[in-house]
Amino acid sequence: MTLNGGIIIYTIFNVCLIKQCLIIFEVSMEKEVESLRVGVYVGSFDPVHLGHKNVINYLINNNVVDKLVIIPTGDYWNKKINCSLENRIKMLKFYQNDKVLINDNLNNLNYTYEILNELKKVYNDLYLIIGADNIKNFHLWKNVDEILKNKVIVLGRNNISIEEYIIDKDKFILCDDFTEFNVSSTEIRTLIKDNKYSMLDKYLDSDIIKYIIDNNLYK
Numbered sequence: 001m002t003l004n005g006g007i008i009i010y011t012i013f014n015v016c017l018i019k020q021c022l023i024i025f026e027v028s029m030e031k032e033v034e035s036l037r038v039g040v041y042v043g044s045f046d047p048v049h050l051g052h053k054n055v056i057n058y059l060i061n062n063n064v065v066d067k068l069v070i071i072p073t074g075d076y077w078n079k080k081i082n083c084s085l086e087n088r089i090k091m092l093k094f095y096q097n098d099k100v101l102i103n104d105n106l107n108n109l110n111y112t113y114e115i116l117n118e119l120k121k122v123y124n125d126l127y128l129i130i131g132a133d134n135i136k137n138f139h140l141w142k143n144v145d146e147i148l149k150n151k152v153i154v155l156g157r158n159n160i161s162i163e164e165y166i167i168d169k170d171k172f173i174l175c176d177d178f179t180e181f182n183v184s185s186t187e188i189r190t191l192i193k194d195n196k197y198s199m200l201d202k203y204l205d206s207d208i209i210k211y212i213i214d215n216n217l218y219k
Contacts, residue, residue: 038123039065039153042112044185045072046082047212048091049203051183055129055155058178060099064153065127068100071115074108082189083217094207113146126150127173132157135165156180192218 039059045052059065072088075081085107092102109115116126128147130138132154141147148171154162155178166172188203192212200209212218 035125036066036123037064037125037127038119039068039127039129040116040119040150041068041070041129042073042115043071044081045070045088045092046185047088047188047204047208047217048095049183049185049188049208050205051181053095053205054179054181056095056100058155058175059129059153064173064175066099067123068129069103069119069123070095070100071103071106087211087215087217091208091211094205094211111142113141113143116147116150120150128152129155131155132162135162138165139167189218 041055041059043052056068056070059068070092072085072092073081074085089102089104089107096102106115106118109118112128116128119126128150130152135154138144138152144167148168151171151173153173153175156162156174156176157178157180162174162176183203188200191197191199191203197209197213204212
């Protein structure tokens with residue numbers, strides 16, 4: 001065998017080895033993704049406040065989910081939005097880390113079931129996050145049967161009775177030990193409009209306050 005022939009064989013062998021390693025890595029990553037319990041937290045986040053942060057910390061710190069996907073809505077069908085989607089995404093990005101992902105491509109879907117169906121293409125084990133105040137009318141949500149192909153985590157709120165409204169007990173996870181952090185988004189926006197920024201620190205993180213001031217939001 002010539003020297004050039006040996007080099008060619010050696011190169012081919014290395015290329016094949018690298019391809020095999022990449023396949024093994026991709027398969028292992030796919031299994032890892034499938035095994036994750038992924039929480040789906042949808043809302044207007046107008047703006048994101050310490051009440052939202054409290055939900056994030058509770059879910060991650062108490063190992064309720066392994067990963068949290070947060071999706072700010074583009075145009076809430078029953079709620080006026082006071083800040084652009086772009087700015088709300090940028091504010092939420094302050095909370096992004098290896099366990100918290102801010103989604104910026106499913107924001108204009110009209111219904112929760114559509115969001116879940118899209119995420120199902122990536123994640124196998126989804127958990128929709130809702131507050132107890134949403135449970136009473138949950139059966140009226142668009143294509144609720146589609147939603148219940150996944151699990152639903154219900155966060156306790158204001159001593160609301162949850163059990164009587166549960167559709168399928170096997171699909172719901174009740175977090176009765178969750179302590180709500182009462183925050184009014186309307187009050188926050190009013191304080192900003194009235195230039196009472198010094199009163200915002202009990203509702204918003206400093207990064208969010210700075211972003212709002214720098215970008216002259218909610219005026």
